[in-house]
Every structure is written in C-alpha cells, then in structure tokens.
Amino acid sequence: MYEMLIVFPLVMGACALAVPSNRIRPWLLPAGGLGNLALVYWAVAHAGDGGASSGAEAWLWLDGLGKLVLGLLAVLFAICSLYAPGYLALRSDRPNRLFCANLFAMLAMMTLVVLAHHLGLMWVSMEATTLASAPLIYFNHNARSLEAVWKYLLIGSVGIALALFGSFFLAYASLKSGLEPTLFFDDLVREAPRLSQPWLRAAFVLLLIGYGTKMGLAPMHTWKPDAYGEAPGLVGALLAGGVTSCAFLAILRIYQICVAGSGAPLAREIMIFMGLFSMAVAAVFMARQRDFKRMLAYSSVEHMGILILGIGIGGLAAYGALLHLINNGLTKGVLFLSAGNIHRAFGAKLTDQVHGAIRRVPLSGGLFLAGFLAITGSPPFGPFVSEFTILNAALGGGRYLAGGLFLLLLAVVFIGMGATVLAVVQGNPPADDGDGRFHDGIATGLPIVLFMALVLMLGLYIPAPLEALLREAARSLEVRS
C-alpha cells in the first residue's frame, strides 16, 4: 500500500510533462498536493501499530518517526501547491513544464526517503531529491541562479557521497562481527549491540557529515544561502521545510542504530556540539545581513542546529526537537512565501532597496513580520513551545552550559534577524513607477495565512493525534541505559 504514496506523485509528474498548456499545467499542483495529503492521511491512520517490528526485510515501512515527517511533508507540499498557480501565473514568461514535473518528482523522492527502511534505498532517494530539485533552483535561468545550482549540486553530491561511504561502513560493521552484511534498518537496529563498534562510530561520523550537508549544518552549509537566495520562494519553502526534514530523519535513523547499540554517548556529544556550532555560525552571518532571502537560509541553518541539539540532549528535548521539526517546517512556509511576495513587489531582495513592505504589500509584509516573531521563538507561536521544551530539558538535565549557550544564541539571532526584517517591513516604500508590479491577492496570500494559522495553533494547543504521534516518535529515540 505504501507504493501508492510514491507512484501517485510520479504519475502526476508525468501528467505535468504531458499537459501542453503553460496556463493549465500549474493547476495540477494543487490537485496533486491535496490528493497526496489525502493519501498520506489514510496511510498514517491505517499504518499498523508502529511500535511493532516490521518483520524481516521490509523495504518500505511507516514507523512513528516516519508518520510524523510524512505528515509534515504532505501538509507543507499541499499548502505550497495552493500557492503555486498564483505564483506561476505571475511568471507566465517562463515555461513551467519542468518546474511542475520536478516538484512532483521531488515529493515522490522525499516520500521514499521517509518510507525506506533500507539504508541503501534511503541514500538513493536522498540523492534523487537533490537531482530533482536542481532544475527548480535554476528556474530563473540567470547567472546568479546558475552559480547557486552548481554549488548546490556539487556540494550536495559530494556530501551525500560521504553518506554512502558511511552506509558502507555500517554494512561492514555487521560483516566484521561475523553477521550477514546488511543495510536493512530493522536488522541493523536488532543486531546493533553486536556490531563492530569502531566501524559503527566511523559510520556515524560520515553519515552525520553526509546527511548533515543536505540538512545544512555548519560548516557544510555553504550551498544554502546561495540556493535559498536564488530559488523561488515556493522552492525555498519546500527545501527548508521538506528536504532538510528528510535529511534530519536520515540522521535520526543512524542515531537510532547507535542508541540501540551502546546508548551513543559520543554521538550525543558530537550532536550537541554540531547543533550549537550551527547556531553560532548562523548568528554571525545573520547580523547585518542585507539580503533577506539569504537571511532566511541562515535562519534555516540555525534551526537545523536546534534540531540536532535537541536530539543530542535527549529525553524531553528529543520530544521538543520533533515538535520543533513541525514548527520549523510550517514557519519556513510562512517566511519563504511572504519573502517571495515581497521580492516580487520590489523587484529586489536587498534591504537598501526594499523598505516599507507593510505599506506596499500589507498582507505579505505583516505575515513576514509575524513569521519572524514566530521563528525566533516569541510566544504565542509554535516554535516558542518547542524551543522552551528543549531549554527546559537542557537545564533540567544539568546541561547548563549547552542550555545557556542555546539561550544566548537565540537572543543574538533575534537581534540580528530583527534588524533585517524591520528594515524590510518598516519605513516608506521607495518611489516607484507609480503602480507596483505585484499586489497581495488571495492566490498568493491565503496559503501563507494557512501556514500562519497552523503555526499559531501549535503554539496554543497541540491536537491529540499529533501529540500521540510525537510521543510515539520520541519513544523510538529514547536512550535506554
């Protein structure tokens, strides 16, 4: 039944290739996005109880973590796909055949990453998301997007090649211990205590670097500002909320194997360090950032750091990190889509030329400001709850240094990001050729409002089914001593 989840977007992608009209084609996206959402809802509701083992040699399987990430991807893609027709209508000068088809291909491959319970298959699909998203970044076909896509492709492919090396090491860890060499996730978790520890440790480091490159952890984040800065906002939202979440899930899978083996004390220390380091690098580059789309990329680096930090601290913080995964994905939707609108309205993305967004495009400007408050952890939005949970767990667990640095870096980021965001939103818009080229409309405004409503809801209360999913997923990351 899980195959349907992959086949459906691929079929929609093929339809997108077949439809001749540039005007009608984008409407396939909302149809596909909503169809996929329904399929995912059905799959999550009917998946067997995720705690049970999937039995031998299961290629595709939906476990607790998988349900969570798959749900996030489906909601993110569905709302982004509602935005797409309005956006592509504004860009009617550019052919969108490849754009629509690749969006669906990317969705299919992201879904496969989540479902794959074979580390080799997971690797193949992760590399495929890179390849499927490359043409999306190059949508504008200019020198800058060319540079961005080249760096994205090269750094991404090399990073992920290291992840393949790490996967091989993992298989070798089983071979060395005299077991049948395997890359089936469930076999590896079951045999984890018997795996050769030196190989397992080396594998963890390589996989963390490899998938960390796709996730955009510092110092492997260098492609991110370029790619997110040049890609259309819609693509930025899917990359920052979707692809990075898939890479995070891949790291969690390896982490689960380490935890099942030895409790992974070393792995956890490395993750805490990487998390704080990513936050620090992001904080430095966000200060005085003039390009507001690049600023969002650094914000993404920061939040990937928070996710890894939360997992490293463990316990309640792991629950917080999973909640933050959802919050970050949805808030990135608000930020990238509204930033895309502001970019359209001003024809620029540097704060020298863009100010007074709230006057020229009140809806997008207001949502951009609200998204900024949400992502930096201001109440009453979702990220506040998850960041507070992580902080609480850090201090409660006696990790005062990590907790203190976490709080300090959040404050620095708030100030740095705030300066750029306020410069964009406030003031008087520059005198222009009379009428602006872009106005807020329902097609490009409503999807952002939807994202914002979800982010607000998660700050006020977490629905019971989501709470159950979060607990189930967090249980699978628990360290048993």
Add this chain to the structure above:
Amino acid sequence: MAQLLDPILIMALALNFVALGVSRIKGVVNAVALQGILLGFLPLLVHPEIHPRGILLVVVTIALKGYVIPWFLLHAMREANIQHEVNPVVGYMSSLFLGAVGTGLAIVYSSTLPLASEHAEMLFVPASLATVWTGFLMLTTRRKAIMQVLGYLILENGLFLFGVLLLEAMPFLVEAGVLLDLFTAVFVMGIIIHHISREFASISTEHLSELKE
C-alpha cells in the same frame, strides 16, 4: 583469478595520479574511463559465483563508467570548446605530491582499521580511501567545471571500491539505483556546464563568484 586483483587495484591507484597530473581534459576523461572499466570487473574477481543479475550489473557499470559518461563529457567539452585546465588553484606538481601523501596516509590508516580476516590482506580499503581523497583534491583544486565533475566521478569510483567488499549487502535494486543516480547527476551537471559555457563563454567556475557574503 584472485591474483589479478592486486594488479588491477594498483593500476586504479596509478590512474589517480594520471588524473591529478594531467592538464589535458581529454587525458583525464580517458584515465577516469579506464579506471571505471577496471573497477567494473572487480565484482567478478571477488565473487566468482556471481548471479546473472550481478553480471548484468557489471556490464551496465562498465558501459556507463567506461563509455557513456566519458562520451557525454567529451561531447560537453567539444561544445564548450576547451581542452586544458589552464590555471588550477593548486599546481600539478603540488597536486601529485598531495595525492601521494594522501595515498600513504590511506595505507597507514587502513592498517589500523579492524578489517574482517578475509579482507586483511587485500588492497581494497587503502585503494578506496586513496581514490576518495584524489576525488576530493580534484573537486577542490580545479577551476573548470568539467574537471570538478571528473573529480566527482573519481570519488564515486573510490566508493565503488569499498562497495565491492559488500556486494551481498547491496541488493540489485540499490546498486541499480546508485548507478542511475550517478548517471543522472553527471547528466544534470553536463546540462549546467552547457549553460555556464553559454552564459559566460567559458566553463571556468571562477566566474561563479557573485554569491558571497
């Protein structure tokens, strides 16, 4: 057939140095193609009782790495009208030196790794690490986009070397998927090279320097 293993691995290592020391792009493409063909035969030597599906995979690997991808790259090269890597970030002598140091370190490091007893005598692990290192060097020290793609291919060859030891762990589906990804990656990179050469009338990645802090 096992006595053929070491000569093949040593030749593959020697080709790393050819790739590092030659400025003619065609020469590097040929070296990488030959390396791909040599490595393609390895599964037959290591696992003599191979399945028909395994043989199919060997044929596809050799065809792809030895012929299709090199042909495609030479085509891209002719289209962009360049023959040489003129001005690498690190010169050829220094590249060779770094390559030699890396190969030495790979041999030392792999002797400290706890290898399974049946692999302890083999050159696979040091050859794999040294080839991955060579690929990294090419990727970081060459300015021409096409040379960077060749570096990526060498890196993949290094991974392939390690993968040969684990043939049982990698089911057919995954092997095929890895090859498909590799091919698509090179294909997409080739298209981008085409666009770079049109946009800048050169495929040197020096021009790709507008995006920075």
